[in-house]
Amino acid sequence: MAKTHVTMTINGQEVEALVEPRTLLIHFLREQMLLTGPHIGCETSHCGACTVDMNDMSVKSCTVFAVQANGANITTIEGMAAADGTLSALQEGFRMMHGLQCGYCTPGMITRAHRLLIENPDPTEDEIRMGIAGNICRCTGYQNIVKAIQYAAATINGVPFHEAAE
């Protein structure tokens, strides 16, 4: 079973590699590309920790073969901050709003929220909650994750962020 030659753009860099067809995208990213930001949580497409952006879609990279991503444009959490290290609005939001505790789900949460805010720059709380419904957090109870995304949306839209009263 021959390896397949693939090329992809990952975080703005063109890469090429040989992959076994059965190699999952998450294993390719972590083990061959050494991008360990996307995490392996459940490995059964439930938890969303492995979420990456592929061709303008949020996908669970544990349920995509690397060969399916041949030619794709991929962004992982490593590609979210600016080249000079300046955090993205979402990363800043997670920092300011304490949107994480253990941090395991955070790369998937931020990568998913990134696509959500591109598609819907001013989401309601309900839209945020449904938008991240494919990502599981076992620490926060989601409250601060939702606030972090609201914070990022406000930043992106250039309006002041007002924390909702509880």
Add this chain to the structure above:
Amino acid sequence: MIPGRFDYYRPSSAQEAVALLAKLGDEARPLAGGHSLIPVMKTRLAAPEHLIDLGGIADLRGIKVEGDTVVIGAMTTQHDLLTSKLIAEHLPIIPETSALIADPQIRYLGTLGGNVANGDPGNDMPALMMCLDATFTVLGAGGERTIKAREFYLGTYYTALETGEIVTSIRIKAMSKATGYAYEKLKRKVGDYATAAAAVVLTVSGGTCTSASIGLTNVAETPLLAEDAAAALIGSSLDKAAIDKAVAAAEAITNPAHDARGTPQYRTKMAGVMLRRAIARAMTRAHG
């Protein structure tokens, strides 16, 4: 979890895909969105030697209207269905259902064709396709044929598709603006299959129900078309007695599995509750 080894093919036309399936035989499987097949490959419940990825076939993806019929390519994703203006205008019950399938990430890749062709009674689209009297166009090495959704589902993971055939498109008559509709699904959490779900489409004229169609999800070995339940509504004023009769008729044909979602008795009752809610919501949307 790493799947068994396989050879990977990415044909650029449906003809090429079915020629490959015919040549490679029983050990070949088509790959659509992959969110049913890849998980079972990871657990090695499935170990195809050849995987034919349909993702490179542009002709299989897209939505168009031909006369009074909406034609949806099999590789059209749930996300496509959720964001399509044509679907919102002509078949609004489809995005209502798509929104209840899996989660956002999975909806970007999961396809209508994969959902209908897999034969999993937990999938939501099959019962909806039966409710809407959809027709599947299928292609094999021997040529093209059509199969009605209502004649497609023969058992759990057992459909009228022959080995080597793939679904290429789904044809559905557009709903009139006056049609009432609803899909109601009970699930334990986002991403879960239905404990029970019901699809209802009905029309009303002068206070009388003039047509009705009902599909039920995940309460038997196959999706169900609840014909007696629909018949109980037609000709009625959709009063409580008629709805009670329809719910009883629907509950009578269920045969749900006993699983983590509940006992057969519970899931049967939930099918009735979902049907009652779907009828109520469809009534609020029906004009005439």
